[in-house]
Amino acid sequence: MSQELPPLPYDYDALEPSISEQVLTWHHDTHHQGYVNGWNSAEETLAENRESGDFGSSGSAIRNVTHNGCGHILHDLFWQNMGPEGGDEPTGALADRIEEDFGSYDAWKGEFEAAAKNASGWALLVYDSFSNQLRNLVVDKHDQGALWGSHPILALDVWEHSYYYDYGPARGDFIDAFFEVVDWEEPSRRYEQAVEIFE
Amino acid sequence: MTYELPDLPYDYDALEPAIDARIMELHHDKHHQGYVDGANSALEKLQSMREGGDFGDIKGVERNLAFNLSGHVNHTVFWRNMSPDGGGEPGGELADAIEERFGSFDGFKRHFSEAAKGVEGSGWGMLLYDHLGDQMIVGIAENHQNQTPQGTTPLLVLDVWEHAYYLQYENNRGEYVDNFWDVVNWDDVAQRYDDCKGRTIQ
Numbered sequence A: 001m002s003q004e005l006p007p008l009p010y011d012y013d014a015l016e017p018s019i020s021e022q023v024l025t026w027h028h029d030t031h032h033q034g035y036v037n038g039w040n041s042a043e044e045t046l047a048e049n050r051e052s053g054d055f056g057s058s059g060s061a062i063r064n065v066t067h068n069g070c071g072h073i074l075h076d077l078f079w080q081n082m083g084p085e086g087g088d089e090p091t092g093a094l095a096d097r098i099e100e101d102f103g104s105y106d107a108w109k110g111e112f113e114a115a116a117k118n119a120s121g122w123a124l125l126v127y128d129s130f131s132n133q134l135r136n137l138v139v140d141k142h143d144q145g146a147l148w149g150s151h152p153i154l155a156l157d158v159w160e161h162s163y164y165y166d167y168g169p170a171r172g173d174f175i176d177a178f179f180e181v182v183d184w185e186e187p188s189r190r191y192e193q194a195v196e197i198f199e
Numbered sequence B: 001m002t003y004e005l006p007d008l009p010y011d012y013d014a015l016e017p018a019i020d021a022r023i024m025e026l027h028h029d030k031h032h033q034g035y036v037d038g039a040n041s042a043l044e045k046l047q048s049m050r051e052g053g054d055f056g057d058i059k060g061v062e063r064n065l066a067f068n069l070s071g072h073v074n075h076t077v078f079w080r081n082m083s084p085d086g087g088g089e090p091g092g093e094l095a096d097a098i099e100e101r102f103g104s105f106d107g108f109k110r111h112f113s114e115a116a117k118g119v120e121g122s123g124w125g126m127l128l129y130d131h132l133g134d135q136m137i138v139g140i141a142e143n144h145q146n147q148t149p150q151g152t153t154p155l156l157v158l159d160v161w162e163h164a165y166y167l168q169y170e171n172n173r174g175e176y177v178d179n180f181w182d183v184v185n186w187d188d189v190a191q192r193y194d195d196c197k198g199r200t201i202q
């Protein structure tokens, strides 16, 4: 199947002042688009190689699937876990589970922020289907630091393209601003889906 | 020893229009300083581990040392690799060695540029001296230290972290890489090549 870039679920200026219209435009239209294109082109290489029987470039194409695929998957979630109406704390079943697995919302948030400061890629809240619990992950690039069987619930992009134009080196300010627009509706949906499948 | 941030060998605006003053200021004063501080703090932690005998977080601290010290090394070389009087082509022995090793100067330039443009995420394009082969190679570092061959010394490095170009070039990394050649200080690269040549490891 061919991957396509979904439109942003809101206007480019909808997350201002947390994320400027300019940054969101570049980020979605060029960076995210690049991962979609990269994924499709790697798939084409793999298909051609399977057809011709010459697998010389397949190893590196599979790596390109991982890099670009993870880029697409995480950006797709990132856009959905923000919104102009966001900025609240989670509610319902996900809120209860965060409290259960991390002790409190503040303890989760402190740990997630530490992950975001440590990463050269992403901070993720995931549902770990092996241990049946929520946990935070530190991700370099889009895929380094993954835990097998984990499903992303909430994603925060800390690549420099995500904030540098708006915040310069002050990544901490960007992380604070992310929490002004975080939208827990999609994370809640993903969490409930994971529980249904794995518990 | 304690690492220290070296002064830039030129003014913040000296590399314009290839790299603008605002980038140079943030890049040197904030980012490079951050790596210097990070490397020193990792060394301090290692010392207290040795003194206290508790090596609990040894892996994390060694990781921080590798990341920050490599950041310090790369930026230190990077600033000296550039000059307002840079550009053009290398001369002398370095020029001959590049031609012999890479076929031609243009062949090298293309190879290095493609490597720099092709870094996945944050990292560096690098011309390295390989002390086992006693020859130059082109490499890529992800972040500052990942996927670089051991036993090599950086001769010419190009920072392609987004902080190195985003404020000026936005998402056009390719244009930034192409303009980098206008400020390359070949005298500095030649000096580094000269220092490395013949220094082999067995």
Ligand SMILES: [Fe+2]
Pocket: A027, A031, A075, A157, A159, A161, A162
């Ligand atoms: Fe991104």
Ligand SMILES: [Fe+2]
Pocket: B027, B031, B075, B159, B161, B163, B164
């Ligand atoms: Fe840098």
